[in-house]
Amino acid sequence: MKVILIGDSGHARVIADNVTSNGDTVIARLDDKYSELEKRGECFYGPSSSVHELIRQEQAKVVIAIGANAVRQKIASKLNLSEDNYATIIHKEAIVSPSAELGPGTVVMPGVIVNAAAKVGSHVILNTRLVIEHDCVIGDYAHVSPGAMITGGVLVGDGVHIGAGATVIPTKSIGAWSTIGAGSVVIDDIEEHSTAVGVPARIIKTADQTVSTANRKA
Ligand SMILES: CC(=O)SCCNC(=O)CCNC(=O)[C@H](O)C(C)(C)COP(=O)(O)OP(=O)(O)OC[C@H]1O[C@@H](n2cnc3c(N)ncnc32)[C@H](O)[C@@H]1OP(=O)(O)O
Known part of the structure; x- marks a missing residue:
C-alpha cells in the first residue's frame, strides 16, 4: 500500500x-x-x-x-x-483481536493490545504499549497516550486525550473532548470538555471554568 x-x-x-x-x-x-x-x-x-x-x-x-x-x-x-x-495503520508488533474494529485513519503503535469486541473510531491514535480492553468504545479523533490502561467496557468520547500511563477502571465513561492527566486513575465518569488529574482523578477544569484547588475533592 x-x-x-x-x-x-x-x-x-x-x-x-x-x-x-x-x-x-x-x-x-x-x-x-x-x-x-x-x-x-x-x-x-x-x-x-x-x-x-x-x-x-x-x-x-x-x-x-x-x-x-x-x-x-x-x-x-x-x-x-x-x-x-483513509488507511488504518497497525504496527506489525501490535496485537489486535479479530473481533475488534478500527476505523479509517486510525493508527496503532508498537506494543499496543486491543482486546475482544473493542470498537475504535476514525482518526484515533492508539499510542505505544497501551491496552484497550474488551468491549471498550473509543470515539473518533481520540488519542490514548503511551502506556495507558483502558480496562473493560470503558467509553471514551470523541476527541478525548488520555495522558501517558493513565488508567480508567471498568465501565466508566470519559465525555467528549475531555483530557485525563498523565498517570491519573479514573474511577468516576468524567463529563465532556473537562480536564481531570490525579489518583483518583478529579476534575480541575470544565468547559467554561477552572475549578479552584480549594474546591476540588481531597
Ligand atoms: C508520544 C507522546 O509524547 S504522546 C503525549 C502524551 N502526553 C501526555 O501524557 C500529557 C498529558 N498532560 C497532562 O498530564 C497535563 O498536565 C494536563 C493536560 C492534565 C494539564 O495541563 P494544564 O492544563 O497545563 O494544567 P497545569 O499544568 O496548569 O496543572 C494544573 C494543576 O493540575 C496538576 N496536574 C497537572 N497534570 C497532572 C497530572 N498528570 N497528575 C496530577 N496532577 C496534575 C498540577 O500540579 C496543577 O496543580 P495545582 O493547581 O494544585 O498547582
Whole structure:
C-alpha cells in the first residue's frame, strides 16, 4: 500500500515507521509549511491541498499524522475525503483481536493490545504499549497516550486525550473532548470538555471554568 501522510513532524515520523513496519511505503509528506509539490528522492513533499491530485495519481491512502485531536478533526473536515481514502495503520508488533474494529485513519503503535469486541473510531491514535480492553468504545479523533490502561467496557468520547500511563477502571465513561492527566486513575465518569488529574482523578477544569484547588475533592 502507498501512504500519504498529512503532517511532517515527530508524530508523522513515528507513523512512517509504522507504515514501513508492514512493508508499506510512505510516498508523500504533506504539510502547509511547504508551498509547492515537489519530489525529493522517492517521496513527494507539498501542501496538504496536493492530496487529491496524489490520491488520483498514485492510488494511495491517507493518514492525518498530526497529534492534536482538534487539528486532526479540522483537517479531516477540510479535506472532505471519503472513508475509503483513509488507511488504518497497525504496527506489525501490535496485537489486535479479530473481533475488534478500527476505523479509517486510525493508527496503532508498537506494543499496543486491543482486546475482544473493542470498537475504535476514525482518526484515533492508539499510542505505544497501551491496552484497550474488551468491549471498550473509543470515539473518533481520540488519542490514548503511551502506556495507558483502558480496562473493560470503558467509553471514551470523541476527541478525548488520555495522558501517558493513565488508567480508567471498568465501565466508566470519559465525555467528549475531555483530557485525563498523565498517570491519573479514573474511577468516576468524567463529563465532556473537562480536564481531570490525579489518583483518583478529579476534575480541575470544565468547559467554561477552572475549578479552584480549594474546591476540588481531597
Ligand atoms: C508520544 C507522546 O509524547 S504522546 C503525549 C502524551 N502526553 C501526555 O501524557 C500529557 C498529558 N498532560 C497532562 O498530564 C497535563 O498536565 C494536563 C493536560 C492534565 C494539564 O495541563 P494544564 O492544563 O497545563 O494544567 P497545569 O499544568 O496548569 O496543572 C494544573 C494543576 O493540575 C496538576 N496536574 C497537572 N497534570 C497532572 C497530572 N498528570 N497528575 C496530577 N496532577 C496534575 C498540577 O500540579 C496543577 O496543580 P495545582 O493547581 O494544585 O498547582
